[in-house]
Amino acid sequence: MDTMVLRNLTYGMFVLGTKDGSRPTGCTVNSVIQVTSEPLLIMACVNHQNFTNQCIKQSQGFSVSILSEETPAAAIGNFGFRSGRDTDKFASIPYGLTERGYPVLKLNTCGWLECTLESFTDLKTHSLFIGRVTGAESAVGSPMTYAYYHRVVKGKAPVNAPIFEKPLERLWTCPICGYQYDGSSGPFEDLPNSWKCPICGVEKGMFKQAG
Ligand SMILES: Cc1cc2nc3c(=O)[nH]c(=O)nc-3n(C[C@H](O)[C@H](O)[C@H](O)COP(=O)(O)O)c2cc1C
Structure with a gap:
């Protein structure tokens, strides 16, 4: 089996936002895709060890900020190499709140989605979250791909x-x-x-x- 072929799958780059009580938190992910249109469902895959995982289960929802190619490396690192368990990741990041109180980035995004948690499946290492889209807004910019992150950022x-x-x-x-x-x-x-x-x-x- 040639698992190298998996490298040819393409992904985007996102900040998955959620909340710990009323405190905004979240993490960098590449694993977000649309699942169905009617109803409008998307999925995200989050490791069990990530604080974001338990916060999504507790708050029953999440947001997705779609990162643009202009997103600074430090912002991706802030959300992708620190844990919201011991850091306030949104402390120095301009953000807004969706109607249900999920944080979305204000800068360097091509838009955002707000989701209520429709269901989840706990796999061995990750939870597969299915979210029902309850809010969405577009913004200008080119979406960053995972390949772009590796190659350029x-x-x-x-x-x-x-x-x-x-x-x-x-x-x-x-x-x-x-x-x-x-x-x-x-x-x-x-x-x-x-x-x-x-x-x-x-x-x-x-x-x-x-x-
Ligand atoms: C480019 C990139 C992509 C990532 N994609 C995912 C992902 O799809 N799922 C996931 O669980 N973690 C992913 N991570 C790792 C989390 O962002 C990281 O473990 C984070 O520190 C978790 O923070 P938390 O403990 O506050 O949830 C990614 C990190 C980077 C830098």
């Missing part, structure tokens, strides 16, 4: 820094999120010790040079 590849032409072994790589420093702010060695991974915030000293 994580790679941090501006046109003048052709990261993919450099041999990978020369790149300093974050051991937590896999972010590879592209040299755009000068040699890695010259970055101040206070420099942190722009995606997950890990300290410079933890970075490894592969190879």
